[in-house]
Amino acid sequence: MRRTFPLVIAFIMGFVMMIQYFIPHPISQKFYKIMVQQWLIIISIFFYVFAWRSFGLYHINKIKRRKEGWWASVVAFVGVFFMLLAGFGDRIPGFGNFIVKYFNFDDLYNYMFAPLQATMFSLLAFFIASAAFRAFKARTLEATLLLVTATIVMLGRVPLGASLWKGLPEVVEWILMYPNMAAQRGIMIGVGLGMIATSLKIILGIERSYLGGD
Amino acid sequence: MGFWDRFLKIDRRWIFLVVWIAVVIPLIKPLGLPTHITPPVQKLYDFIDDLQGEEKAVLLSFDFDPSTMPELLPMGVAIIRHCFAKKIPIIVYGGLYPQGVGMAKMAIDMAKTDFPDIVYGRDYVFLGYVPGVSLVILSIGESIQGTFGNDYFGNRLDTLPLTMSVDNYEKIGIVVDLSGSSIPAAWINYAYQRYGCRIGCGTTAVSAAQYYPYLQTGQFVGMLGGLKGAAEYEELLERNGIPTGRREATIGMDAQSVVHLLIILLIILGNIGFFYVRRRERRV
Numbered sequence: 001m002r003r004t005f006p007l008v009i010a011f012i013m014g015f016v017m018m019i020q021y022f023i024p025h026p027i028s029q030k031f032y033k034i035m036v037q038q039w040l041i042i043i044s045i046f047f048y049v050f051a052w053r054s055f056g057l058y059h060i061n062k063i064k065r066r067k068e069g070w071w072a073s074v075v076a077f078v079g080v081f082f083m084l085l086a087g088f089g090d091r092i093p094g095f096g097n098f099i100v101k102y103f104n105f106d107d108l109y110n111y112m113f114a115p116l117q118a119t120m121f122s123l124l125a126f127f128i129a130s131a132a133f134r135a136f137k138a139r140t141l142e143a144t145l146l147l148v149t150a151t152i153v154m155l156g157r158v159p160l161g162a163s164l165w166k167g168l169p170e171v172v173e174w175i176l177m178y179p180n181m182a183a184q185r186g187i188m189i190g191v192g193l194g195m196i197a198t199s200l201k202i203i204l205g206i207e208r209s210y211l212g213g214d
Numbered sequence: 215m216g217f218w219d220r221f222l223k224i225d226r227r228w229i230f231l232v233v234w235i236a237v238v239i240p241l242i243k244p245l246g247l248p249t250h251i252t253p254p255v256q257k258l259y260d261f262i263d264d265l266q267g268e269e270k271a272v273l274l275s276f277d278f279d280p281s282t283m284p285e286l287l288p289m290g291v292a293i294i295r296h297c298f299a300k301k302i303p304i305i306v307y308g309g310l311y312p313q314g315v316g317m318a319k320m321a322i323d324m325a326k327t328d329f330p331d332i333v334y335g336r337d338y339v340f341l342g343y344v345p346g347v348s349l350v351i352l353s354i355g356e357s358i359q360g361t362f363g364n365d366y367f368g369n370r371l372d373t374l375p376l377t378m379s380v381d382n383y384e385k386i387g388i389v390v391d392l393s394g395s396s397i398p399a400a401w402i403n404y405a406y407q408r409y410g411c412r413i414g415c416g417t418t419a420v421s422a423a424q425y426y427p428y429l430q431t432g433q434f435v436g437m438l439g440g441l442k443g444a445a446e447y448e449e450l451l452e453r454n455g456i457p458t459g460r461r462e463a464t465i466g467m468d469a470q471s472v473v474h475l476l477i478i479l480l481i482i483l484g485n486i487g488f489f490y491v492r493r494r495e496r497r498v
Contacts (some may be wrong), residue, residue: 006371018300026271032356033356035356036349036352036353036356037353037361039355040346041344041345041346041350041361044345044346044347044349045345047345048345052389052456080350094380098369106319109316109492110316110320113280113313113316114280114283114316114317114320115280116280116284116286117279117280117281118280118283120281120283121280121281121282122284125232125237125473126229126230126231126233127471128477129229129230129232129233129477130226130229130230130482131478132477132480132484133229133333133477133480133481133483133484134226135224136481136484136485137484137485137488138485138488140482147481147485151478151481155441155474155475155478157419157440157465157474158247158248158251158470158471158474158475159247159248159250159443159445159467159468160471160474160475161471161474162248162250163248169250169252173252173253174280175423176423177426177429177430179467179489180423181426181427181429181430184424184426184427185427188427204375207372212235
């Protein structure tokens with residue numbers, strides 16, 4: 001029953017939503033509206049319940065067992081606590097003004113969260129430069145083609161390239177618009193067909209790994 | 215051990231130092247390199263510009279977090295400035311991820327300083343986060359009021375003039391999605407394919423290549439690719455006499471130019487060293 005019931009729901013809802021798309025009858029439209037605007041959005045809120053559960057379990061386990069870097073889990077909990085306090089604190093009777101003044105949500109976001117996350121991502125520039133120097137070698141014909149194309153695109157995508165040769169941005173645009181696009185489209189068609197096959201397997205109950213267990 | 219052997223085994227911290235210098239110097243002393251406008255940016259600009267007087271709004275979705283802020287935030291600021299200057303109604307949507315709301319708020323605060331006559335509720339509305347990702351895109355097609363209820367500040371959407379008249383994709387001229395992920399494709403799948411709403415995209419340079427098939431088919435009206443796309447949009451604003459404020463993207467492009475040149479130089483030197491050492495080893 002625990003496995004059959006979800007499979008039946010997936011089968012019915014999968015087919016109903018598919019058929020509904022092709023029948024623009026008022027009843028079908030109303031069903032769609034209720035489904036999309038109420039049911040599915042309410043269900044998606046429960047993702048957060050699972051996210052909180054796995055976040056809590058993972059970090060509590062790490063702290064309990066004193067695993068390497070356990071202190072970072074304590075920092076994670078402290079961060080979550082203060083962001084929650086800042087987000088909801090103004091609604092706590094008697095403390096609203098204090099929290100807005102000293103734990104302002106916008107200030108925490110703008111001056112702590114945003115610079116920290118942006119810094120983490122910007123470190124990539126340093127690693128890319130180092131990796132390009134060490135690994136980007138013209139060992140084979142394919143690697144040479146990739147290297148030459150990447151060099152042209154890198155130079156053509158910055159103003160310096162256009163200053164060196166006016167026609168370079170057009171060459172880059174051509175590379176992106178034709179050879180690149182043809183390759184991307186092939187990948188996308190493959191992915192699309194794969195998605196259709198997987199969706200059908202889920203709706204028909206052939207693919208059951210999403211239910212968990214074996 | 216010869217020069218090339220030592221050079222190929224150089225401590226990577228020296229490379230980090232050179233990259234740091236290459237970033238910092240152009241930021242302190244901008245080179246002022248000219249910006250070349252590419253067709254995808256021009257098309258997006260023209261499409262938004264043509265909405266002036268059409269009574270259709272722009273929906274600008276901030277589907278990114280601070281990790282891609284340096285590339286995508288200037289795009290958001292430039293598009294908001296464009297709409298404010300041309301009095302095109304704009305719905306600024308905090309996006310399908312919770313972190314995007316802060317980005318959208320930052321962009322509005324940066325853009326509105328030069329437009330004192332802009333009125334909240336009439337010229338623009340700020341929508342917050344609702345969970346559901348692609349479901350929210352579908353739900354907007356049915357009703358914005360029904361999906362969000364209130365704006366970011368807690369005002370009911372049925373009391374704001376803009377959202378009273380614009381309640382779904384019928385009155386939205388274009389959705390511009392700013393994202394470094396695959397979310398722009400979701401806007402095409404659900405908003406364009408199902409509701410026929412036109413879509414534009416602003417994405418990181420690394421993601422831009424994957425969206426060219428959508429440009430070729432016309433599913434994307436236009437696209438801003440990376441910091442360069444944002445710099446081009448700033449340039450178009452300037453050429454058309456729209457206040458640009460501090461041109462963050464254009465200043466950043468100078469630093470990017472120098473770093474790209476440095477990386478190309480490192481690749482060339484790395485390859486010279488590689489072939490020299492390989493030839494010597496074969497001789498031995």
